[in-house]
Amino acid sequence: MVRMQVNLPPDLDPDLRERLVAAEKEYSQGLQREGKIAAIWRVSGQFANYCLFDVADHEELHACVSGLPMFGWISTQVEALSRHPNAIG
Amino acid sequence: MVRMQVNLPPDLDPDLRERLVAAEKEYSQGLQREGKIAAIWRVSGQFANYCLFDVADHEELHACVSGLPMFGWISTQVEALSRHPNAIG
Amino acid sequence: MVRMQVNLPPDLDPDLRERLVAAEKEYSQGLQREGKIAAIWRVSGQFANYCLFDVADHEELHACVSGLPMFGWISTQVEALSRHPNAIG
Amino acid sequence: MVRMQVNLPPDLDPDLRERLVAAEKEYSQGLQREGKIAAIWRVSGQFANYCLFDVADHEELHACVSGLPMFGWISTQVEALSRHPNAIG
Amino acid sequence: MVRMQVNLPPDLDPDLRERLVAAEKEYSQGLQREGKIAAIWRVSGQFANYCLFDVADHEELHACVSGLPMFGWISTQVEALSRHPNAIG
Amino acid sequence: MVRMQVNLPPDLDPDLRERLVAAEKEYSQGLQREGKIAAIWRVSGQFANYCLFDVADHEELHACVSGLPMFGWISTQVEALSRHPNAIG
Amino acid sequence: MVRMQVNLPPDLDPDLRERLVAAEKEYSQGLQREGKIAAIWRVSGQFANYCLFDVADHEELHACVSGLPMFGWISTQVEALSRHPNAIG
Amino acid sequence: MVRMQVNLPPDLDPDLRERLVAAEKEYSQGLQREGKIAAIWRVSGQFANYCLFDVADHEELHACVSGLPMFGWISTQVEALSRHPNAIG
Amino acid sequence: MVRMQVNLPPDLDPDLRERLVAAEKEYSQGLQREGKIAAIWRVSGQFANYCLFDVADHEELHACVSGLPMFGWISTQVEALSRHPNAIG
Amino acid sequence: MVRMQVNLPPDLDPDLRERLVAAEKEYSQGLQREGKIAAIWRVSGQFANYCLFDVADHEELHACVSGLPMFGWISTQVEALSRHPNAIG
Numbered sequence: 001m002v003r004m005q006v007n008l009p010p011d012l013d014p015d016l017r018e019r020l021v022a023a024e025k026e027y028s029q030g031l032q033r034e035g036k037i038a039a040i041w042r043v044s045g046q047f048a049n050y051c052l053f054d055v056a057d058h059e060e061l062h063a064c065v066s067g068l069p070m071f072g073w074i075s076t077q078v079e080a081l082s083r084h085p086n087a088i089g
Numbered sequence: 090m091v092r093m094q095v096n097l098p099p100d101l102d103p104d105l106r107e108r109l110v111a112a113e114k115e116y117s118q119g120l121q122r123e124g125k126i127a128a129i130w131r132v133s134g135q136f137a138n139y140c141l142f143d144v145a146d147h148e149e150l151h152a153c154v155s156g157l158p159m160f161g162w163i164s165t166q167v168e169a170l171s172r173h174p175n176a177i178g
Numbered sequence: 179m180v181r182m183q184v185n186l187p188p189d190l191d192p193d194l195r196e197r198l199v200a201a202e203k204e205y206s207q208g209l210q211r212e213g214k215i216a217a218i219w220r221v222s223g224q225f226a227n228y229c230l231f232d233v234a235d236h237e238e239l240h241a242c243v244s245g246l247p248m249f250g251w252i253s254t255q256v257e258a259l260s261r262h263p264n265a266i267g
Numbered sequence: 268m269v270r271m272q273v274n275l276p277p278d279l280d281p282d283l284r285e286r287l288v289a290a291e292k293e294y295s296q297g298l299q300r301e302g303k304i305a306a307i308w309r310v311s312g313q314f315a316n317y318c319l320f321d322v323a324d325h326e327e328l329h330a331c332v333s334g335l336p337m338f339g340w341i342s343t344q345v346e347a348l349s350r351h352p353n354a355i356g
Numbered sequence: 357m358v359r360m361q362v363n364l365p366p367d368l369d370p371d372l373r374e375r376l377v378a379a380e381k382e383y384s385q386g387l388q389r390e391g392k393i394a395a396i397w398r399v400s401g402q403f404a405n406y407c408l409f410d411v412a413d414h415e416e417l418h419a420c421v422s423g424l425p426m427f428g429w430i431s432t433q434v435e436a437l438s439r440h441p442n443a444i445g
Numbered sequence: 446m447v448r449m450q451v452n453l454p455p456d457l458d459p460d461l462r463e464r465l466v467a468a469e470k471e472y473s474q475g476l477q478r479e480g481k482i483a484a485i486w487r488v489s490g491q492f493a494n495y496c497l498f499d500v501a502d503h504e505e506l507h508a509c510v511s512g513l514p515m516f517g518w519i520s521t522q523v524e525a526l527s528r529h530p531n532a533i534g
Numbered sequence: 535m536v537r538m539q540v541n542l543p544p545d546l547d548p549d550l551r552e553r554l555v556a557a558e559k560e561y562s563q564g565l566q567r568e569g570k571i572a573a574i575w576r577v578s579g580q581f582a583n584y585c586l587f588d589v590a591d592h593e594e595l596h597a598c599v600s601g602l603p604m605f606g607w608i609s610t611q612v613e614a615l616s617r618h619p620n621a622i623g
Numbered sequence: 624m625v626r627m628q629v630n631l632p633p634d635l636d637p638d639l640r641e642r643l644v645a646a647e648k649e650y651s652q653g654l655q656r657e658g659k660i661a662a663i664w665r666v667s668g669q670f671a672n673y674c675l676f677d678v679a680d681h682e683e684l685h686a687c688v689s690g691l692p693m694f695g696w697i698s699t700q701v702e703a704l705s706r707h708p709n710a711i712g
Numbered sequence: 713m714v715r716m717q718v719n720l721p722p723d724l725d726p727d728l729r730e731r732l733v734a735a736e737k738e739y740s741q742g743l744q745r746e747g748k749i750a751a752i753w754r755v756s757g758q759f760a761n762y763c764l765f766d767v768a769d770h771e772e773l774h775a776c777v778s779g780l781p782m783f784g785w786i787s788t789q790v791e792a793l794s795r796h797p798n799a800i801g
Numbered sequence: 802m803v804r805m806q807v808n809l810p811p812d813l814d815p816d817l818r819e820r821l822v823a824a825e826k827e828y829s830q831g832l833q834r835e836g837k838i839a840a841i842w843r844v845s846g847q848f849a850n851y852c853l854f855d856v857a858d859h860e861e862l863h864a865c866v867s868g869l870p871m872f873g874w875i876s877t878q879v880e881a882l883s884r885h886p887n888a889i890g
Contacts, residue, residue, distance in 0.1 A: 578777070
């Protein structure tokens with residue numbers, strides 16, 4: 001699970017911003033279709049998200065995250081998750 | 090999304106600990122079966138978890154969390170989530 | 179505005195806990211009826227609240243807060259508020 | 268409840284600052300008239316505020332906050348609130 | 357009591373810096389002569405100060421602080437103070 | 446300037462608490478009469494205070510603070526202050 | 535990589551402490567011999583260590599860490615590591 | 624052990640970035656070949672690393688770290704490590 | 713350089729406290745006479761100190777610090793220091 | 802004792818940087834020769850230092866620190882120190 005805080009400066013060139021938002025969408029949806037991003041949520045009231053990855057190992061995790069078009073503007077917090085003993089199904 | 094850190098003292102009476110663990114499991118699985126807990130993950134290497142709630146409102150969220158048998162030993166961080174614009178499906 | 183985090187230990191004597199909860203309710207509702215507490219909200223998922231005081235000065239604020247039956251178990255964060263220039267009505 | 272810290276740089280173009288302040292006022296008062304902002308307070312001594320939202324869900328909360336004309340310059344802290352058991356009236 | 361940390365960038369235009377320092381001095385001394393600033397101390401080794409206000413209410417506190425010529429460059433921490441029961445005289 | 450947060454446990458023996466409060470008052474007022482404590486304020490809403498010392502040096506500061514009857518229960522933050530260039534009178 | 539801070543209370547029963555230290559040593563060396571702990575270092579001046587795990591996945595990581603005889607007294611910080619592009623050999 | 628967080632601004636001149644990345648690689652691999660860097664790991668999901676130095680003393684540690692081509696953009700956390708009593712081999 | 717915060721509980725058995733203080737003094741002065749502690753200062757207003765060690769390596773540092781009679785009650789922060797290029801003499 | 806973190810931006814004009822480093826050296830060595838700086842150490846792996854001042858009072862401390870040629874780029878943490886009861890010689 002990765003919490004990502006996006007810090008695009010408010011005076012960023014509008015064209016660049018638009019291109020970044022579009023590229024981010026395409027990249028994120030690609031990873032979702034490949035099943036590497038299992039789920040993604042917006043943090044309400046912030047330019048931030050939680051992203052649940054389903055990848056083979058930490059190498060693939062790093063490749064996915066560092067490949068984000070907005071990676072240079074993002075602060076991440078990574079938590080290693082595992083199956084909870086109380087989880088059903 | 091609620092991150093819960095469980096702080097059971099290591100010298101807790103073993104019977105109480107066992108009863109708490111069992112009650113927590115029953116309570117948590119009940120909420121999962123009702124669909125109020127949509128997902129739950131263990132934070133690897135910690136007595137902690139991430140718990141994704143799917144409830145009607147903040148009243149129900151509070152009722153679910155404060156009803157946890159271990160609630161008195163748990164520190165919580167709550168993040169309000171919403172649909173991410175890039176989410177598919 | 180005061181954020182209060184209540185730290186009642188989970189092994190507190192149940193009678194004392196019950197008396198504290200009852201006394202807190204009576205005290206809090208008394209201040210609400212006098213108009214000194216203008217509003218109070220539960221922080222969802224925590225034994226915590228936000229309390230909006232409407233008092234004459236900081237002396238009265240301190241008297242109200244330090245008079246809480248649970249004051250010894252409460253950590254507070256106080257923020258001085260004033261009218262917002264954009265507020266209507 | 269959302270605490271917002273506004274970080275307009277002191278060397279911001281004065282025209283842009285003026286337009287932002289005016290747009291923020293209009294936007295905020297619109298949400299107040301619609302009842303989506305139930306209350307707003309200035310944090311004394313800071314360019315910051317507490318804003319109490321009364322919205323249907325987290326989607327609407329995010330829409331309201333991310334629509335703020337100054338959103339790009341604001342750091343937010345969001346707390347999910349619910350009714351306090353001791354609240355009267 | 358307000359702790360103020362002043363963050364003038366070291367590459368600020370020297371004329372602007374000089375004008376700000378002079379305006380700050382005039383403003384601060386005006387408030388001192390009116391009795392609204394009861395005392396002010398430099399934090400040794402920092403571009404920071406503690407400022408003790410003696411004002412009617414939080415509105416006046418905000419007006420005084422936000423009127424500082426350097427307000428845009430200052431981070432503040434505000435603590436509501438009251439008379440100490442052990443204070444003499 | 447010393448900020449003191451007092452952490453007396455709520456289940457402290459009432460006699461000990463009473464003796465500590467009385468001893469603290471006597472000690473504090475003694476230092477005030479000697480002029481070593483120039484001022485003391487209660488932090489509203491907390492069992493905490495700001496205490497302005499006027500002592501010869503850091504040795505005397507430490508002697509005054511560590512001599513407090515409640516010293517073992519107090520967390521302190523010390524800030525070295527000096528005359529502010531804008532102070533009048 | 536897991537940073538572990540051990541918080542054994544200084545008044546712990548000496549026999550229990552001795553048994554815990556011995557059990558920890560046996561457990562840790564067992565994981566080292568199995569190759570699941572690739573390396574372990576003492577943090578100088580603290581009852582703390584860095585522990586580099588070489589395990590199949592997060593499930594195994596959690597099993598190893600939560601199986602520590604001192605787990606109930608340990609605070610952990612977990613960082614997911616991967617191969618560094620500049621690493622040789 | 625040094626944790627390094629690299630803060631290259633996303634709008635850094637691409638040529639400079641490329642030169643820095645290349646110089647960093649050469650420098651890092653030189654230290655590895657000399658045995659002064661015993662190991663280096665990427666922190667997954669961040670532009671950060673852990674670097675284990677094997678140097679004669681703190682002078683050499685500082686020389687190695689401050690000589691990094693990206694040193695001006697790096698925030699470091701340094702932990703002094705020693706042999707763990709439970710380490711084998 | 714090690715900053716040590718001593719957390720002796722105020723209700724510690726007075727005899728134990730006295731023995732700890734005496735043992736700490738003897739131990740500390742022994743290390744000073746051997747030259748392993750080059751200097752030690754009290755943090756004014758706190759039960760804390762800064763201690764400058766002059767030891768062969770991190771093993772010896774850990775041996776010195778963990779051998780403190782009060783080690784179990786002390787929180788430490790360790791900073792690796794080296795010669796400053798501007799230091800004279 | 803003052804801990805100073807120097808935040809010179811990596812893209813600072815090289816001439817200005819050189820002049821600042823030279824001026825800092827001259828200033829620091831002047832204070833050392835006058836005995837106002839009793840000792841100075843580099844924090845290994847950081848552009849930071851610890852500086853032990855031996856001055857008459859907080860006014861002189863502030864004058865020394867705020868006179869540093871790099872003062873505008875430095876974040877300071879000041880700790881008031883006094884003689885430790887266990888110090889010898």
